Amino acid sequence: MNWNLLAERVLAGHELTDEEGLSILESSDDDILNLLHSAYQIRKHHYGNKVKLNMIINTKSGFCPENCGYCAQSIDSEAPIQKYRMMDKDTIVKGAEQAHQLHSGTYCIVASGRGPTNRELNEVTSAVEEIKQKYDMKICACLGLLKPEQARQLKEAGVDRYNHNINTSENHHDAITTTHTYDDRIDTVNHAKQAGISPCSGVIVGMKETKLDVVHMAKALKELDADSIPVNFLHAIDGTALEGTNELNPIYCLKVLALFRFINPSKEIRISGGREVNLRSLQPLGLYAANSIFVGDYLTTAGQEGTKDHQMLRESGFEIEYPTPQHTSI
Template sequence: MDRKKELNTLTENILAGKPIGIEAYRIIVDMPPRDVPMLMAGADRIRNAHFGSEIHLCTICNGKSGKCSEDCAFCSQSASSKTTADVYPLLNREKLMAGGEHVSETPINRYAVVTSGRGLPSHEVASVAQALGALDSDRIKTCASLGILGPEDLRVLKKAGVTRYHHNLETAKSHFANMCGTHTYEDRVKCVLNAKREGLSVCSGGIFGIGETDEQVLELALTLKDLAVDAVPLNFLTPIEGTPMAHYPKVSPLRCLKIISLFRYVLPDTSIFVCGGREASLGDHHSQIFEAGANGMMTGHYLTTDGRTLQKDLEMLDRLGLKAMEKYSG
């Protein structure tokens, strides 16, 4: 069968909800750059079948920055990196709430507090839980991303009204030790499983351009499928001076689009967001993330790098005939 026919068969089988064997995804892994537009056409159909023209918008607040004990090689907040990233302790309750109150009047429907470090200490988890729990849940849904937490701390968040926990696996298990030596893949997976057990919806994805192969992109997508996470954020490396990956090249626009499409094929009805590195890696192609299968994006600034304004992103959706998703309770 030629590649086009094989991809069409895969697309139709996914749209029909048929079980897909791992081998069937290999056609995507092996796809050369010139065929990425063909791949995107299929991914767009799958996205449209599950999400229509609605795009999910979320935004984050960097609640505690820098001085992290861990050594993730891409991260400007690691104490082992020599960067100019901000260093500050946990923001007070008013500041943690301010971002959520501000966006609750906009089409953004999720607000997350993200903190640096292996895992936030319990007394600080309680402070974040109180701040997020005090936001009007009819207007804005809240997420927390506080590192590797155990069941008790996750329960505190859930009890306070936080609906989703974010914890990236970052990359494939077979590549993880190449980018982090201070904790294990299993530590991250365990946190995801704990969050699910505590009844939190889970957002977990990764970062690309950190030396992984396309096969390892598939490996990560399949792991997240097995874990049945609810949302998958995709980030593209912004090489930052002072980190061990400062010299890494940016991911090319076609590879970004291929990665997004691969995730859409593997996770047909899971929310896929494009987050860090959207503009920096995709450049003029960044509005094509939806054609490639994404149904969400992070708007506003990222943790330590600048993003785009909500206004610009809403104008882009309008130009594309898409619209921000209505408020929802997922």
């Protein structure tokens, strides 16, 4: 496959077939630099050499009734994680200060559970309103399954983006969780879109899915028109249903990122959970396809120190995209 020619066709409007998608994932490891170079042509066209930074705050840990096999917070998980109820407004606002100091363009407010209670939603919306006044930064909420009226409440408070990952392909979904459906997840993303909130939805790769499943994940997110696509690589946690799963290697992860860029050429593609343990020393190469990363810790696993991420970006020749005010006063 001529990757440069395929990249040119994508920039001209071509949509990859399943066969072309599989050819990326099944390509020779020896060809990885050529593949990344071509993916970078697409990335550079839309985003130049800039990298967006995002930071997560885990505002509620554990106590989740869902049985997602990858998650340490699942009802079936025996992982020894810290559990706590919903943080108060002041603690959430304090986390935004740290995100601001790390030059994060987006502050992601995440809570475990099937969906937010009225009290939890009120805590989040109250915090968002104060964060907007103090830091004027972009806010992403990730609170589980969402009802239309809840989406509207988040929009009115100033939430810019809502994250709800599809996680895997529709075909593989029931092998990962049975307490909610794939359509439940799609509905939540659509509720956010209908409320005027930018949709964020991504995947977790490495959960015993097939390569064709991965292609279908990327295509599903294109059809969903997600503005931001977090690509997580499974960091299997002891005590979860996927404990001991280790299907990934750095080169394959790079192929996955290239695939998502070819299929979703103009979208923000973020290297997310599992970046450090799966890409390892090849982390900088992932940014030739992706244009965004998380800084700081994830939900129940530690990330790379924020200052080391900044150093990695500078030494790799990438430019941090510093946040700009969301609103300007005249």
